[in-house]
Amino acid sequence: MRRVLSLTWSFPLLLQLLLGSFVDSAVVVSKTLRYIPNSKLAFSQPNPGYFGNGPNEENDPKWTNKNWLKSRFHFSFAEYNNFKNTNFGVLRVMNDDLVQPFRGFGRHPHKNMEIVTYIVHGQLTHQDSIGTKESLGRGSVQFMTAGTGILHSEMNDHGEPLRFIQMWLVPSKNGLEPNYGSMCGENIDFDNKWAHVVSSINNEVGTPVKINCDANIKVAELKGETNTVELNLAEDRQAYFLAVEGSPTVSGSFGEQNFEQHDAAELYGGETFIIKGPGHILIVEMEKDEGGGRGDL
Numbered sequence: 001m002r003r004v005l006s007l008t009w010s011f012p013l014l015l016q017l018l019l020g021s022f023v024d025s026a027v028v029v030s031k032t033l034r035y036i037p038n039s040k041l042a043f044s045q046p047n048p049g050y051f052g053n054g055p056n057e058e059n060d061p062k063w064t065n066k067n068w069l070k071s072r073f074h075f076s077f078a079e080y081n082n083f084k085n086t087n088f089g090v091l092r093v094m095n096d097d098l099v100q101p102f103r104g105f106g107r108h109p110h111k112n113m114e115i116v117t118y119i120v121h122g123q124l125t126h127q128d129s130i131g132t133k134e135s136l137g138r139g140s141v142q143f144m145t146a147g148t149g150i151l152h153s154e155m156n157d158h159g160e161p162l163r164f165i166q167m168w169l170v171p172s173k174n175g176l177e178p179n180y181g182s183m184c185g186e187n188i189d190f191d192n193k194w195a196h197v198v199s200s201i202n203n204e205v206g207t208p209v210k211i212n213c214d215a216n217i218k219v220a221e222l223k224g225e226t227n228t229v230e231l232n233l234a235e236d237r238q239a240y241f242l243a244v245e246g247s248p249t250v251s252g253s254f255g256e257q258n259f260e261q262h263d264a265a266e267l268y269g270g271e272t273f274i275i276k277g278p279g280h281i282l283i284v285e286m287e288k289d290e291g292g293g294r295g296d297l
Contacts, residue, residue, distance in 0.1 A: 030254030032233075032271040036294060038262035041096075042073040042080035052106035060101070064161045068103040072096040074240075074264060084295035088240050088266060089286040090213055093168035096242075096262065101162075104155030110146035112176075114169040114211045116198055117142045117154075118219065118282060119185065120244055122162030128152035132180045139185025139219070141197050143209050147176035165242065167284060171212045172202075183208035192227040192277075194218045216285040222248060222277025231283065233269040239285040241265040241275075248279030266293050 045067040048056055053068050074094035076082040086092070092113070099105075099122075107127075117124065119140045126142050127133040129151040136142060144150065156162035188195045188208065198217035199207040207216075220229050233239060241250065243259040250257050250265065251274045257265070259279070267273060269288055275281060 030252075032252065032268045033250065033254055033257060033273075034266040034294065034297070035257050035259075036074075036264040036266070036297070038072070038260065040294075040297065041262065041264075042077070042082075044071040044073060044078060044080065045069060046071075046078075048103065051104065051108070053103045057100070062159055062161070063100045065098055065100060068100045070098045072262060082296060086292075087170075087289075088284075088292045089238055089289040090170045090215055091167060091240055091284050091286065092170055093166065094240065094242070094264075094284075095166045097162075097164055097166060099156045099162040099164075101156060101159045104157075105153060106155075107151050107153045109149060109151050110144070111149045112171060112174040113146045114171050114213045115144045115146060116167045116169065116209070116211065116217060118165045118167075118197075118217070120163040120165065120280075122156060122160050122164075123158045124162055124164055125155045125157045126152060126180070126182075127155075128180055130178055130180060134182060136182055136184060137186075139188060139190065141183040141185075141209050141217075143181050143198070143211060145171070145176050145179040145212060147171075147174075147178045150178040150180075152180075165244065165282060167217070169211065169213045169215050169284075172200075172214070173212070176212055181209060190220050192220070192223055192229075194220050194229050214287055217282065218285070219244075219280075219282045220275075221280045222246070222275070224277050227277040229275050229281075231267070231273040231275065231285075233267060233271055233273070233285070235269045236288050237269045237285060238288045239267040239283045241267050242282045244280040244282050246277065246279030248281055249276045250274070251276070 048068045125135040198209040201210045
């Protein structure tokens with residue numbers, strides 16, 4: 001019997017054939033996991049002059065990208081305006097930044113935000129208006145309470161590319177006193193297990209970094225396919241998952257979802273997630289927010 005494809009289905013299918021990845025969508029595996037592939041993130045490569053940088057290098061073999069900066073925006077930010085993707089709970093910004101040697105973000109202001117930066121590789125040098133200057137490498141965390149206002153710069157003053165994940169979290173209240181702190185990556189062990197690196201000042205658990213926000217940040221580096229960690233999320237909690245490096249797999253009652261570097265996911269409570277390597281992973285765990293997440297997918 002001849003099958004006739006209705007107009008209702010043929011038009012979007014035709015669009016997908018014509019536009020390819022521009023109309024692909026995140027795979028919603030279940031009510032507890034929404035997969036967000038790298039292709040659904042926004043990309044930005046701004047003019048080097050915007051942050052006080054000189055022209056891009058054309059023949060430097062150490063440069064891994066033609067532009068001084070390549071950013072991946074997980075949420076609406078800068079020139080990426082998407083009112084349906086503004087936050088995930090208290091997580092307002094997650095930018096995955098690749099900065100080339102001897103370039104960076106010149107002095108600029110922040111206010112009323114908790115800013116946490118996780119360094120993937122290279123050396124990040126922070127300098128601010130409250131007298132701090134510090135350089136830190138892989139696995140390290142820098143945090144800043146912007147509060148009533150602070151100026152700072154973030155530079156790659158070294159000869160190798162720098163990659164870091166910067167997260168902005170909404171504070172428990174505005175008008176806090178500006179503050180800076182850090183944790184050196186050499187002082188934590190996250191090989192094949194979770195390292196709980198950030199927690200709320202109101203949480204009694206001991207972590208190297210404390211912030212003014214109900215959130216927890218954990219990282220792990222799973223060396224092989226047999227290495228796993230568990231994430232138990234209560235019904236009233238949620239977490240944003242990032243495959244920082246490698247190709248981890250997340251499984252649960254819904255089945256299994258594979259990830260590649262830069263892929264992300266929204267994880268919702270009432271589930272025990274098993275995360276298998278190989279992969280370098282990061283999660284931001286927080287109170288459940290029914291109104292956040294990728295409303296555009």
